[in-house]
Amino acid sequence: MELKGKLKSILETQIISDKFKKRSAILETVERFPQILQVIFVQDKVSLLDSYQIGQHVTISINLRGNVWEKAPDDIRYFTELNGWKIDETVEEVTNGIQNEARVESFDEPF
Numbered sequence: 001m002e003l004k005g006k007l008k009s010i011l012e013t014q015i016i017s018d019k020f021k022k023r024s025a026i027l028e029t030v031e032r033f034p035q036i037l038q039v040i041f042v043q044d045k046v047s048l049l050d051s052y053q054i055g056q057h058v059t060i061s062i063n064l065r066g067n068v069w070e071k072a073p074d075d076i077r078y079f080t081e082l083n084g085w086k087i088d089e090t091v092e093e094v095t096n097g098i099q100n101e102a103r104v105e106s107f108d109e110p111f
Contacts, residue, residue, distance in 0.1 A: 001061070001062050001063070001064065002059050002060065002061050002062070003027055003029065003037060003039065003059070003060045003062055003082070004029065004030065004057070004058070004059045004060075004090060005027040005028050005029040005030050005034075005037075005057070005058070006027070006028050006030065006055060006056070006057050006058075007025060007026070007027060007052060007053070007054050007055060007056050007057075007058055008026040008027065008028045008036065008054065009025070009026040009054060010023070010024075010025050010026075010049050010052065010053075010054065011023060011024040011025070011026070013046050020042070020043070021042070021043065021046055022040050022041065022042045022043075022046065023040070023041050023042075023046040023049055024038050024039065024040050024041070025038075025039045025041065025049055025052075025060070025084065025087075026038055026039075027039055027058070027060060030057070037082060038082065039060050039062060039082045039083070039084040040081055040082065040083055040084065041083070041084045041085075042083065045084060045085055048084070048086070048087050049087065052087065052089070056089055057089065057090045057091070058087050058088060058089055058090055059087070059088050059090045060084045060086070060087045061084065061085055061086035061087075062082045062083060062084050062085070063082075063083045063085060064080070064081075064082060064083075065080070065081045065082075065083050066078065066079065066080045066081075067079045
């Protein structure tokens, strides 16, 4: 899956243990109803964010991850994460603020 948008924030790397580190990028999608999404980069993918800056338009390739944590039968929690594994700069597309919604190709032209 891919997400396209503008980087709103790049957080500092968190070292969870000797064997695990993560870093988050906050992405604002460019569409009629923009969404603010946290994308988590882990381990060797943390360094992918080093060359990007707030405000840049990017495409992030993600994997959707889910997990369940059960402390007791009546205390069950579900978690969903967007894990980034690739990021590329994209050229901002100039539209009227609605991404792909009103685009219709017309093939009934007279020539």
